[in-house]
Amino acid sequence: MKFGVVIFPGSNCDHDTLYVLKDIFKQDAAFLWHKEHDLKNVDCIILPGGFSYGDYLRSGSIAAFSPLMQEVKEFALRGGFVLGICNGFQVLLELGLLPGAMLRNKNLKFLCQYVHLRVDNTDTPFTSTAKRGQVLRIPIAHYDGNYYSPPETIQEVKKNNQIVLRYSDARGRLSDEANVNGSLECIAGLINKAGNVMGMMPHPERASEALLGSEDGRIIFESLIKSLG
Amino acid sequence: MIDKKVIAEHNLTPEEYEKIVELIGREPNITELGIFSLMWSEHCSYKSSKIHLKKLPVEGKNVIQGPGENAGIIDIGNGLAAVFKIESHNHPSFIEPYQGAATGVGGILRDIFTMGARPIILQDALRFGPLSKPKNKSIMEGVVSGISGYGNSIGIPTVGGDVYFNDCYSLNPLVNVFALGIAEKDKIFYAKAEGAGNPVLYVGAKTGRDGIHGATMASAEFGENLEHKRPNVQVGDPFMEKLLLEACLEVMAKDLIVGIQDMGAAGLTCSTTEMASKSGTGIEIDLDLVPQREKGMTPYEMMLSESQERMLIVAKKDRVEEVQRIFAKWDLDAVVIGQVIEGGRLRVKFGGKTVVDLPVRAIIDLCPVYEQESKAPSYLESAANLDSFSEPEDYNQTFLTLLSSPTVSEKEWVRRQYDHMVQVNTVFLPGADAAVIRIKGKNKALAVTLDGNSLYTYLEPKTGGKIAVAEACRNLACVGARPIGVTNCLNFGSPEKPEIMWQFKEAIEGIALACEIFDIPVTGGNVSFYNDTNGISIHPTPVLGIVGMVDDTRWITGPGFKSEGDILILIGENKEELGGSEYIKRIHRMEKGIPPQIDLEEEKRVQEFCLEAISLGLVESAHDISEGGLACCLAECSLLSHGKMGVSAHLKDNMRSDALLFGESQSRIVITSKEESRKEILNLARERGVQATDIGKTGGDRIIISQRDKKLLDVDVADAGKAWRDAIPEIFRIK
Helix, strand or coil: CCEEEEECCCECCHHHHHHHHHHHCCCCEEEEECCCCCCCCCCEEEECCECHHHHCCCCCCCHHHCHHHHHHHHHHHCCCEEEEECHHHHHHHHHCCCCCEEECCCCCCCEEEEEEEEECCCCCCCCCCCCCCCEEEEEEEECCCEEECCHHHHHHHHHCCCEEEEEECCCCCCCCCCCCCCCHHHEEEEECCCCCEEEECCCHHHCCEHHHCECCCHHHHHHHHHHHC | CCCHHHHHHCCCCHHHHHHHHHHHCCCCCHHHHHHHHHHCCHHHHCCCCHHHHCCCCCCCCCEEECECECCEEEEEECCEEEEEEEEECHHHHHHCHHHHHHHHHHHHHHHHHCCCCEEEEEEEEEEECCCCCHHHHHHHHHHHHHHHHHHHHHCCCEEEEEEEECHHHCCCCEEEEEEEEEEECCCCCCCCCCCCCCEEEEEECCECCCCCCHHHHCCCCECCCCHHHHHHCCCCCHHHHHHHHHHHHHHHCCCCEEEEEECCCCHHHHHHHHHHHHHCCEEEEEHHHCCECCCCCCHHHHHHCCCCCEEEEEECHHHHHHHHHHHHHCCCEEEEEEEEECCCEEEEEECCEEEEEEEHHHHHCCCCCCCCCCCCCCHHHHHHCCCCCCCCCCHHHHHHHHHCCCCCCCCHHHHCCCCCCCCCCECCCECECCEEEEECCCCEEEEEEEECCHHHHHHCHHHHHHHHHHHHHHHHHHHCCEEEEEEEEEECCCCCCHHHHHHHHHHHHHHHHHHHHHCCCEEEEEEECCCEECCEECCCEEEEEEEEEECCHHHCCECCCCCCCCEEEEECCCCCCCCCCHHHHHCCCCCCCCCCCCCHHHHHHHHHHHHHHHHCCCCCEEEECCCCHHHHHHHHHHHCCCCCCCEEEEECCCCCHHHHHHCCCCCCEEEEECHHHHHHHHHHHHHCCCCEEEEEEECCCEEEEEECCEEEEEEEHHHHHHHHHHHHHHHHCCC
16 A cells, blocks of 8 residues: 555545546555554555544644654654645654644634645655756645744754745745745745655645646656655 | 423413313323424414415426425436535624534435435535624624534535625524535435334434424524523534434445435424324324433423434334445444324323324324415615716725625635635535536536615515526526526515515515526425514515526536637626615615616526526626626626736716726626627627627726726726735734
8 A cells, every 4th residue: 555644533635635646647545543562564554634533732742742652753764755734743753753833823713715825845755756946836824834943953954954835826926925924934835854854834635636726736747756666 | 290380481372282272182281292393483383474385386397305304405417316404503603603503504414315305415504793792793603603613524525605794683583504525316315204103213312302392492582682592502512413414324225214204403303203194194103212312301301302313214114224224334222212103193101101192194284284474565665766876986996895704805805714624525615606526427517695785675575586586596597507596595574564575475485486487496495583672673685596407518608708809798787786785885875765676587698698698608707787887797706806906897878986896786797808709799699689798908007997987997907906805914913
């Protein structure tokens, strides 16, 4: 099995992600249940978007304690590919697989809209088919997507070239206006130092079919599929 | 002790109480009285509306389920069925906007998945008082957050709806929530309690004291002091509902249960009695077994509680453990609290004693039905006379003012708080004439729109009813969909006022006429009476939710202009009709005049022509003309286009210029097409008996409209966009 999509109670992009993997990209993919300890021998784990545990306490915080997460952590430390989308990104932060935390969006409202993302690092398994500086149009849908980490962490992140995607305008320029949720360094997608775990707030699975308005999200899946060989 | 005061507090008349005594052959105890007060409330019994609702056409060859169940069901082919309904949550949303709106979403979703359908669409029709008043602003902010908080979390896209503003909603906002789900045609579930001895399971959240008397509250007028009613509003937990949704659908996928009913208004009382009533059986439950959130609850409180996210299931006798295993997987309670019995009685035990023993028939079927007195209201005569008023001197300014009127302006501030893309089916972002949701793997799409202009209905209820149906169908035609089914939410004042009953009857007649002519069945809906605060009633507000089918996804058409130099064609006829328009209301501050008139046969021809032209590939964009008239329609087409393309329209009509620009005559659509299709389109229109006029071209960066030789409007698209987009965000901007 190539892809495993984890279901937490309250996940709501689990079916969407599985659908895109299976029906659009014709990949082997299966659900992984949070209460089990079975990774079904997958090569890549996706933590989907949604409201795991209702976002109660803090987005992603309770899901990080799910039984399956112990295995996911070990899988990641062994070098396995893990992609966290939206709530999945929040879970990765809570698990400590990625540095930093999410604050409420700067306008204090839920935001569901298309954004532009500049690809700043193409040397990753998640963006290898993109061109450096390429601008992608992919939607976001979140309340807590305002990335934050302390200055010493962000220094480290920048030094290691861990910022993969940045909110930008259509031409790739950074600005307060384009940085819709107020993220530090306009961070929309972040990778770990080892380069095998990425979190991103935008939803690539929502931008994988022309009928739905954008196909720019395909780059993420196509890169992953290529990396998995 | 049950005395006159207690009876009155339960919203029952002395005559109704006497009837209860006669039906059960004794005085009821307090719990039994509570049960009757809920089930005989207007909200649950439809006692004042029943007679009139019978006029609505409910038959149709694709109808699987008409009114009377949790939701209506239409066969959409490919072995699939669309399950949909609209419901109001007006009173709770006024008292506690966030929770009122949130639980409105939760309630309608349970109605859909109770029937075995996975919900895929949410929409809302919202009506607020003017945002110049801080109270209305805070209500709107709370309602929108409540819808967003619940719908986003549970993962069902909220794909639009409509928002209107009018003084009459200042102390009585309307929150009407629509939901649609898809089920396999041969796997639909009903609220049945068949088979004596089959176990009755309580599943979902625990019972608390919240929401007691919610249904009764929705059946009375309000005064100013509402703080003490806040505990009557339920509190929603979308996470719990998400678990319930997944668990129920998993149970339904296997052959484990006989029937299922959600516990919405009137909770345990309603679910037990309705299920038993539909199967001609009885139900016996033991309240000591009900999962409880708080200690010391009385049987009265438990039977009347409207705690959210609960369901009642009648399982197959030998499959209970499997049902419980699935609920346990989702960390939910599933407890056997009783069984189906023969003999048609509701029996409730508590502390080892029987505390309720009532004939189900008396509670459900023998509720009194009223034909309330009706009389035409006296305001009609003076309202029909539009005082004379002069045309604006500066049309550009008037146009910008109208575009920035909250009713006309861009609602992105609302919509981007809703997750409208989850489930990866949303073809059109909100803002199009109707939301379009593709059906995966079928090359088809569903379209949904909600409509209802209450000012028209206030001025002429029958016309308002007709137009609500016509405009919704026209919106569907614009996106390339044909209407297949209707649900309606009828929001009115107190039915005890003869003038309100008259509005109600007339509006229903209009709706019925239009549905018959368009040949679409009404599959259910909801009546919300008692929308009065301090004795003042809202404008009669029927909201029509109409579902359409796009038979081929290639036909999906949007309102925004596609390319420069396309020709602009006006379908339908401009008439000098200004009564009831947004222009008259906003610019001349009058809610008066004769609303636009509608010829339903002509309307049908216009819609069919639009659909035919779309299916022939002749149409680049289509948008219907509604509030704000032709001028605002063209502005929207321009502002919804990529690159904000301008437009230049030249009209030859001989009439008042304000009527031409801002009048809201019905049966009109603006389409654009390629220059080379001009002849074919105009010929087709002639053949179909539809008026179609070439009025101009797209392109440039200005919105220009002229009448004969006179240029009326000439505005920069960017200025129009600013007026249209900034109006609502500016009001809510944190200063």
